[in-house]
Amino acid sequence: MNRDPETLFSHDAYGDALRAAIDALPEFDGPYTGASYDELETQISNTDPLPESGSGLATACTEAEQVLADSVDVTDTACIAHLQCPPVAPAIAAEALIAATNQSLDSFDQAPAATALEQRMVERLCSVFGFAEGDGVFTSGGTESNLQGLLLARDVALEARGIDPRRDGLTGAEDFRILCSEAAHFTATQAARILGLGESAVVEVPTDEDDRIALNALDELLDSFETTDETPIALVATAGTTDFGAIDPLAALADRTVEHDLWFHIDAAYGGALAFSERHKHKLDGIDRADSISVDFHKLLYQPLGCGAFLVKESGSFETLARDVAYLDPEGDGPPNLVAKSLRTSRRFDALKPYLTFRALGSDTIASFAEHTIALAAEAGDIVRTTPDLELATEPQLTTVVFRHTGAANPDELNETIRERLFDDGTAVLARTEVDGDVYLKFTLLNPKITRRNLETLFQHVCEAAATPEVVA
Ligand SMILES: *Cc1c(COP(=O)(O)O)cnc(C)c1O
Numbered sequence: 087m088n089r090d091p092e093t094l095f096s097h098d099a100y101g102d103a104l105r106a107a108i109d110a111l112p113e114f115d116g117p118y119t120g121a122s123y124d125e126l127e128t129q130i131s132n133t134d135p136l137p138e139s140g141s142g143l144a145t146a147c148t149e150a151e152q153v154l155a156d157s158v159d160v161t162d163t164a165c166i167a168h169l170q171c172p173p174v175a176p177a178i179a180a181e182a183l184i185a186a187t188n189q190s191l192d193s194f195d196q197a198p199a200a201t202a203l204e205q206r207m208v209e210r211l212c213s214v215f216g217f218a219e220g221d222g223v224f225t226s227g228g229t230e231s232n233l234q235g236l237l238l239a240r241d242v243a244l245e246a247r248g249i250d251p252r253r254d255g256l257t258g259a260e261d262f263r264i265l266c267s268e269a270a271h272f273t274a275t276q277a278a279r280i281l282g283l284g285e286s287a288v289v290e291v292p293t294d295e296d297d298r299i300a301l302n303a304l305d306e307l308l309d310s311f312e313t314t315d316e317t318p319i320a321l322v323a324t325a326g327t328t329d330f331g332a333i334d335p336l337a338a339l340a341d342r343t344v345e346h347d348l349w350f351h352i353d354a355a356y357g358g359a360l361a362f363s364e365r366h367k368h369k370l371d372g373i374d375r376a377d378s379i380s381v382d383f384h385k386l387l388y389q390p391l392g393c394g395a396f397l398v399k400e401s402g403s404f405e406t407l408a409r410d411v412a413y414l415d416p417e418g419d420g421p422p423n424l425v426a427k428s429l430r431t432s433r434r435f436d437a438l439k440p441y442l443t444f445r446a447l448g449s450d451t452i453a454s455f456a457e458h459t460i461a462l463a464a465e466a467g468d469i470v471r472t473t474p475d476l477e478l479a480t481e482p483q484l485t486t487v488v489f490r491h492t493g494a495a496n497p498d499e500l501n502e503t504i505r506e507r508l509f510d511d512g513t514a515v516l517a518r519t520e521v522d523g524d525v526y527l528k529f530t531l532l533n534p535k536i537t538r539r540n541l542e543t544l545f546q547h548v549c550e551a552a553a554t555p556e557v558v559a
Pocket of ligand 1: 169226227228229230232271273324326327328353354355356382394
């Protein structure tokens with residue numbers, strides 16, 4: 087390959103690189119090859135990832151293809167462990183354009199069109215979620231969005247006490263408490279730790295039989311704070327819990343946050359996609375009353391990692407993040423520098439992915455994918471209910487199915503083994519989870535290609551894996 091900078095950084099060379107990438111995209115044969123970490127480590131230890139002289143694009147791509155062959159195939163209908171979606175084709179085109187144009191969303195002069203387009207995307211998202219005066223920013227995903235939501239909650243609460251968190255840091259916040267459900271994503275607790283409030287500042291609200299925040303339990307907790315020196319500052323609701331897809335009673339929770347003056351953050355990383363579905367959007371009723379929302383595009387909206395958005399109801403909420411940096415127009419009278427709203431500095435133009443996807447396919451198509459998998463999860467529930475030895479943890483609520491095989495004296499070990507066995511022999515990639523301390527298997531259905539027939543086969547594999555002699559012994 088020609089190593090002349092003139093050609094390496096040219097339009098033609100980018101085109102060649104894209105074609106080489108197409109050729110290197112592995113054609114998978116099943117959800118996984120079953121390679122173990124030890125095998126992969128040994129194979130890869132023979133290559134030097136930082137050689138002094140290169141062997142050219144074609145060779146490097148061929149080598150990469152060999153490595154990538156031991157990836158899980160996220161487009162395979164038996165690769166259904168986690169909230170890891172098959173990316174939809176237009177988003178792959180966007181991904182290439184993002185890399186090749188390499189705009190950085192921190193300042194307008196590094197991303198003129200991208201700044202305007204992300205702003206427009208955020209404006210439309212705000213209208214989809216019912217924020218008339220809202221604003222937002224693209225993030226790497228739910229982790230960053232949740233951190234940002236709780237950061238604003240903390241700073242608003244400090245400011246209400248006359249403390250300037252920007253200047254003085256975390257003082258006088260020992261009594262702050264953040265409420266979230268036992269089923270909330272671990273990143274809510276992680277955010278409390280990162281924000282210096284400590285994990286002990288998080289108070290878990292018990293859930294009902296559907297894994298939703300139990301309102302009576304929440305009310306009792308809120309009452310109990312009146313007689314302690316603890317001060318609740320925020321309530322985190324979840325729209326789509328990771329295991330059961332449960333959506334907390336958002337409107338009823340919104341009432342409590344008004345009554346008790348709490349920041350209301352809704353983690354809709356998974357379930358936020360329902361906002362695009364005429365059939366399911368009513369399940370998010372009350373989401374427009376949040377102070378902030380996390381929504382991920384790299385889950386039920388079929389974008390490649392990472393692509394999330396963080397939205398706020400009041401555009402002024404971002405003020406506490408503003409920075410005085412000489413190269414970023416501190417006077418603020420020019421075009422916007424989106425770094426002012428982000429926890430990151432250099433930032434990819436990830437908004438181009440949903441932009442190109444929705445422009446190409448329309449929200450109807452994207453919503454129909456989610457609708458299909460929701461209907462399919464319900465069917466999977468029916469199959470489990472009518473299959474001997476299989477037991478549902480609870481009715482599917484979104485697109486997950488949590489169940490276990492009960493055909494052994496030690497079901498925990500049995501289900502553990504089923505999962506490992508199917509992974510190791512490359513039959514299926516399933517998840518494990520625990521429900522009240524018991525081990526369960528989980529399907530996370532995102533792939534719109536999955537059919538009822540695929541599901542029947544999958545459950546059959548589960549039952550066969552359970553029936554092999556070594557497992558029963
Ligand atoms: C996936 C998920 C997260 C974490 O988001 P990332 O995009 O992985 O950073 C947080 N909350 C919920 C409910 C999720 O589903």
